[in-house]
Amino acid sequence: MEKILEVENLEQKFDLSTGVLGKFKFKKGRLVKEERMVNAVNKVSFSIDKGKVFSLVGESGCGKSTTARTVIKLVEPKGGTIKFAGEDITNFTPGQMLKYRKRMQMIFQDPYASLNPRQKIIDIITEPMLFHKVANTKKEAEEKALELLHKVGIRPEQATRYPHQFSGGQRQRIGIARALAVEPEFIIADEPVSALDVSIQAQILNLLMDLKDEFKFSYLFISHDPLHPYTKVLLSAVPKLSGTNLKRSRLVKGEIPSAINLPSGCYFHERCPYARPICKEEMPTEKEVKDNHFVLCHLY
Amino acid sequence: MFFVLLTAIFGPYFTVQNPYDLSDIQLADAYKPPAYLEGGDAKFILGTDQQGRDILSTIVYGSRVSLFIGIVGTLLTCAIGVTLGLISGYFGGKIDALIMRIADVQLSFPTMLIAIFLMSLLGRGIANILISLALVGWVRYARIVRGEVLSVKKQEYIEATKVIGLPNFRIIAKHVLPNVITSIIVLSTMQVGSFILTEATLSFLGLGVPVTRPSLGMICSDGYQVLFSGLWWVSIFPGLYIMLIVFGINLLGDFLRDELNPKLK
Numbered sequence: 001m002e003k004i005l006e007v008e009n010l011e012q013k014f015d016l017s018t019g020v021l022g023k024f025k026f027k028k029g030r031l032v033k034e035e036r037m038v039n040a041v042n043k044v045s046f047s048i049d050k051g052k053v054f055s056l057v058g059e060s061g062c063g064k065s066t067t068a069r070t071v072i073k074l075v076e077p078k079g080g081t082i083k084f085a086g087e088d089i090t091n092f093t094p095g096q097m098l099k100y101r102k103r104m105q106m107i108f109q110d111p112y113a114s115l116n117p118r119q120k121i122i123d124i125i126t127e128p129m130l131f132h133k134v135a136n137t138k139k140e141a142e143e144k145a146l147e148l149l150h151k152v153g154i155r156p157e158q159a160t161r162y163p164h165q166f167s168g169g170q171r172q173r174i175g176i177a178r179a180l181a182v183e184p185e186f187i188i189a190d191e192p193v194s195a196l197d198v199s200i201q202a203q204i205l206n207l208l209m210d211l212k213d214e215f216k217f218s219y220l221f222i223s224h225d226p227l228h229p230y231t232k233v234l235l236s237a238v239p240k241l242s243g244t245n246l247k248r249s250r251l252v253k254g255e256i257p258s259a260i261n262l263p264s265g266c267y268f269h270e271r272c273p274y275a276r277p278i279c280k281e282e283m284p285t286e287k288e289v290k291d292n293h294f295v296l297c298h299l300y
Numbered sequence: 301m302f303f304v305l306l307t308a309i310f311g312p313y314f315t316v317q318n319p320y321d322l323s324d325i326q327l328a329d330a331y332k333p334p335a336y337l338e339g340g341d342a343k344f345i346l347g348t349d350q351q352g353r354d355i356l357s358t359i360v361y362g363s364r365v366s367l368f369i370g371i372v373g374t375l376l377t378c379a380i381g382v383t384l385g386l387i388s389g390y391f392g393g394k395i396d397a398l399i400m401r402i403a404d405v406q407l408s409f410p411t412m413l414i415a416i417f418l419m420s421l422l423g424r425g426i427a428n429i430l431i432s433l434a435l436v437g438w439v440r441y442a443r444i445v446r447g448e449v450l451s452v453k454k455q456e457y458i459e460a461t462k463v464i465g466l467p468n469f470r471i472i473a474k475h476v477l478p479n480v481i482t483s484i485i486v487l488s489t490m491q492v493g494s495f496i497l498t499e500a501t502l503s504f505l506g507l508g509v510p511v512t513r514p515s516l517g518m519i520c521s522d523g524y525q526v527l528f529s530g531l532w533w534v535s536i537f538p539g540l541y542i543m544l545i546v547f548g549i550n551l552l553g554d555f556l557r558d559e560l561n562p563k564l565k
């Protein structure tokens with residue numbers, strides 16, 4: 001099966017200290033260099049088949065959004081590789097990425113923040129179309145935009161309105177239309193329904209699935225709730241959670257500050273009720289426990 | 301406010317004289333008190349000064365100079381400050397650090413001191429005042445705009461433009477700027493008032509406009525020399541008019557702040 005996305009050992013860190021000067025602190029009368037790093041993504045690997053939905057599930061704050069933002073290169077990866085349609089895009093410059101921007105898009109979590117409040121709906125949709133030359137004239141773009149809006153359930157006479165005149169569900173529909181505007185092959189949906197009313201969630205999820213069947217793109221579908229009945233329906237690939245862990249470096253008294261204080265062995269051993277001594281020593285390796293089911297744990 | 305603007309624009313057609321046209325003024329008319337006082341002349345409602353200039357006319361002409369400096373100075377300051385604030389906030393990093401350090405250094409000196417220093421360096425003149433005001437005022441714009449950009453930049457709609465791949469310049473101009481424009485408008489209104497006052501102070505100190513195009517502040521200064529010899533009206537009326545203008549501008553600013561804030565609607 002052809003892969004649309006292959007991610008290997010992806011790493012993302014954020015430096016919390018502000019500027020060069022922020023790195024130096026006075027401790028016990030001495031000037032010491034201190035780095036406060038957030039290890040948001042630690043060696044995450046997964047791959048997505050063309051035309052399939054891949055679900056990335058994990059608790060809040062475990063680095064799902066950061067993974068998404070790194071994969072789509074909103075932030076530069078700090079380690080690992082990202083391959084899109086067989087091409088290694090890990091170190092692509094913004095200029096080199098331009099071609100790929102048309103092929104991969106994103107649907108955001110918060111429909112109240114993802115639409116420019118000063119832009120009319122029609123302009124929100126035509127802007128990417130014209131930029132990526134999906135449409136050549138403004139008129140053509142507008143026709144296409146209205147058609148697309150119709151598909152996601154927005155009426156033509158609503159197209160000249162501004163975002164604040166719509167409900168959360170409608171805004172998310174507009175956000176979906178914007179992602180589809182450039183006719184992408186791959187869409188990242190970062191918790192696209194978590195900000196919406198439960199009654200609306202099903203509608204939006206159904207819409208997302210219908211659109212996938214119609215336009216034949218692949219999804220990276222992010223959710224924090226694996227038990228949600230609708231998320232279950234979406235799972236056509238089983239999530240493989242590896243190293244979705246976050247640890248902030250904490251300074252131990254008397255110790256010389258080190259850059260990053262990740263726990264040794266399995267990152268989870270401090271929190272895991274099944275932890276055994278080996279978990280403290282060694283990072284487990286990947287094992288296929290069932291067909292297409294991968295696990296990183298010493299228990300298997 | 302509209303009254304003040306209309307007066308400045310059309311006022312000259314109605315005044316009894318052009319106070320800066322020598323052929324228009326008569327020395328015989330000098331030292332006339334306001335019309336309602338004993339010895340006043342109905343022609344000169346607010347009296348005349350030492351050279352026989354009608355005070356009302358000087359106010360009308362002076363307000364033109366004051367408003368021109370206030371408004372053009374603000375536009376210039378706005379252009380510089382907003383550009384630097386956008387760059388600083390959007391790109392961050394070294395360029396941001398550089399711009400903000402310069403701003404910090406400048407903020408550690410009193411504004412008036414810098415303005416006085418610049419004016420004594422550049423010399424009198426309207427263009428020089430505008431330059432000085434811009435150099436003094438950009439910091440406020442840059443800091444406020446930068447702060448707003450930092451919060452707008454984090455919004456998902458800006459990330460969306462990056463996912464689309466739009467160039468930075470376009471993102472700034474079409475997606476960031478329109479979302480920080482409200483505070484720029486409010487700030488600019490207030491800035492016009494504040495610049496009129498700064499200019500008045502400079503001119504009062506003899507560091508402002510040239511003698512040939514006196515502003516309200518300059519007229520006050522001229523009148524100040526004879527304030528205690530009984531000709532109080534020469535200085536007091538222009539002074540009151542400055543107050544009226546600045547007060548009106550600040551009211552307008554408050555009104556715009558409430559009106560343009562979508563959260564209050």
Ligand SMILES: Nc1ncnc2c1ncn2[C@@H]1O[C@H](COP(=O)(O)OP(=O)(O)O)[C@@H](O)[C@H]1O
Nearest residue numbers: 014038040059060061062063064065066067246
């Ligand atoms: N730009 C950033 N700077 C510093 N820390 C960040 C940044 N972005 C995310 N983080 C941190 O990384 C962790 C993972 O965040 P996120 O990817 O948003 O989690 P999720 O989407 O799974 O809820 C969080 O602890 C968050 O505070």
Ligand SMILES: [Mg+2]
Nearest residue numbers: 064065109191
């Ligand atoms: Mg998230």
